[in-house]
Amino acid sequence: MKTIALVWLIVQLPAYLLAQSDFVFPVDTLVKTGPISNRINICLLPDGYQASEMTKFRSDAQLFVNSLQSSAPFTQYKAYLNVFLIRVPSNQSGASHAGTASDEPFGQPIETIDNYFGSQFDTYGIHRLVTVNNYTRVTNVLATNLPDYDMVVVLVNSPYYGGSGGGISVATTHPSSGEIAIHEIGHSFVSLADEYWAGPQYASERLNMTQNPNPASIRWKDWLNAPPIGIFQHPVAGWYKPTSYNCKMEALGLPFCAVCREGFTNRILDLVHPVDEVLPHNDAPLTLTIPTKFSIKTVRPDPNTLHIDWLLNGQLIDQQNEMVTLDPAALQAGQTYQLSARILDTTAFIRSTDHANLHRQTVNWTIQRGCLVNISQRAGDWHDPTLWSCGSVPTSTSQVIIAHKVRISIADASAYQVRFEGDGHINYVEPRRLWLAN
Numbered sequence: 001m002k003t004i005a006l007v008w009l010i011v012q013l014p015a016y017l018l019a020q021s022d023f024v025f026p027v028d029t030l031v032k033t034g035p036i037s038n039r040i041n042i043c044l045l046p047d048g049y050q051a052s053e054m055t056k057f058r059s060d061a062q063l064f065v066n067s068l069q070s071s072a073p074f075t076q077y078k079a080y081l082n083v084f085l086i087r088v089p090s091n092q093s094g095a096s097h098a099g100t101a102s103d104e105p106f107g108q109p110i111e112t113i114d115n116y117f118g119s120q121f122d123t124y125g126i127h128r129l130v131t132v133n134n135y136t137r138v139t140n141v142l143a144t145n146l147p148d149y150d151m152v153v154v155l156v157n158s159p160y161y162g163g164s165g166g167g168i169s170v171a172t173t174h175p176s177s178g179e180i181a182i183h184e185i186g187h188s189f190v191s192l193a194d195e196y197w198a199g200p201q202y203a204s205e206r207l208n209m210t211q212n213p214n215p216a217s218i219r220w221k222d223w224l225n226a227p228p229i230g231i232f233q234h235p236v237a238g239w240y241k242p243t244s245y246n247c248k249m250e251a252l253g254l255p256f257c258a259v260c261r262e263g264f265t266n267r268i269l270d271l272v273h274p275v276d277e278v279l280p281h282n283d284a285p286l287t288l289t290i291p292t293k294f295s296i297k298t299v300r301p302d303p304n305t306l307h308i309d310w311l312l313n314g315q316l317i318d319q320q321n322e323m324v325t326l327d328p329a330a331l332q333a334g335q336t337y338q339l340s341a342r343i344l345d346t347t348a349f350i351r352s353t354d355h356a357n358l359h360r361q362t363v364n365w366t367i368q369r370g371c372l373v374n375i376s377q378r379a380g381d382w383h384d385p386t387l388w389s390c391g392s393v394p395t396s397t398s399q400v401i402i403a404h405k406v407r408i409s410i411a412d413a414s415a416y417q418v419r420f421e422g423d424g425h426i427n428y429v430e431p432r433r434l435w436l437a438n
């Protein structure tokens, strides 16, 4: 048994390692607004770009990102997006074109291209339907290089118009193809339906498609008073949509309708929380002895629609600021307090009633008032805890009163402030120092 296992390892292990390293490619950061753990991470993959064309890929990627960012709600939520490029080279430039579609345009050459992900025109006999045929490679490249991606778009290095959706969005570098990819992101990122009639096989209950036309309960009932949102019938009876020729899910070049835009915004806020950083850390109770700043660092939409409430034991003490200062002198000894920052995006893009429950973020700190003034009780050494009225050696957050002869000899000492009273005096044993934080 042992011999067989060893042989298996020798045969299988190198093959396994080879297969993995095959999918390792350089990852470039095009846009970094914050940590991967709290952003929508968009991955752009090149297809039909040779190794010598990666500069072109980068500028094509920038053009795509520009058009995504100029499309609501991404315009407002730019700060919520990271964009990464994985530099995967192809052996040849462009995409294959069999010339077998029923709607062949004039002038695009028929050719077979050795590109990495197998992008080709004419899928399902529709010329502009450009799809990637090597999904396994897409999956392996993503899993190996950027496993935390939220959205993936394959940019195909062909000047001819085309693209597709599904699990991944595909677009060529034709100036209008970015619109295809953004429409397709509506399918892949938000599960939106087409608002044109795509055929009965695509008809299903979605945010923007339903069989229930009752104005009191229709999926987009919150938007019925916002023209041009209404209840429009698809060409096939029994299915309804929120707009007629007023949404990018129906026709390219239009913005997303309010219903689809709400779907995008909900998805963005599902994935990105408004607070990036909390100071001081709130994983353990804090004992305050001096006025202390509490702050949050938020990810701001543009315009900033975040509403911030600060509460102390449920009582509102401040609003909108990202920082408050608490003075422990105003707290009672022996009582535990909860300081909370409550943050909700009040964007007009969301009307659903469960928004506050789903997307409000609350940051809590547990706080107690410490011993506010640490007074020497007799002559002795600073580092002797029994010397002090608080029963502990002063720290950089201690207000200290020296009323006796105190020696600093064992180590350096620190305090927030020191006041001398009566015979109070510090005797420094070289090279010891007292460090004051204030």
Ligand SMILES: [Zn+2]
Pocket (backbone or CB within 6 Å): 165, 183, 184, 187, 193, 194, 249
């Ligand atoms: Zn579509």
Ligand SMILES: [Zn+2]
Pocket (backbone or CB within 6 Å): 195, 208, 242, 243, 247, 248, 249, 256, 257, 258, 259, 260, 261
């Ligand atoms: Zn729509």
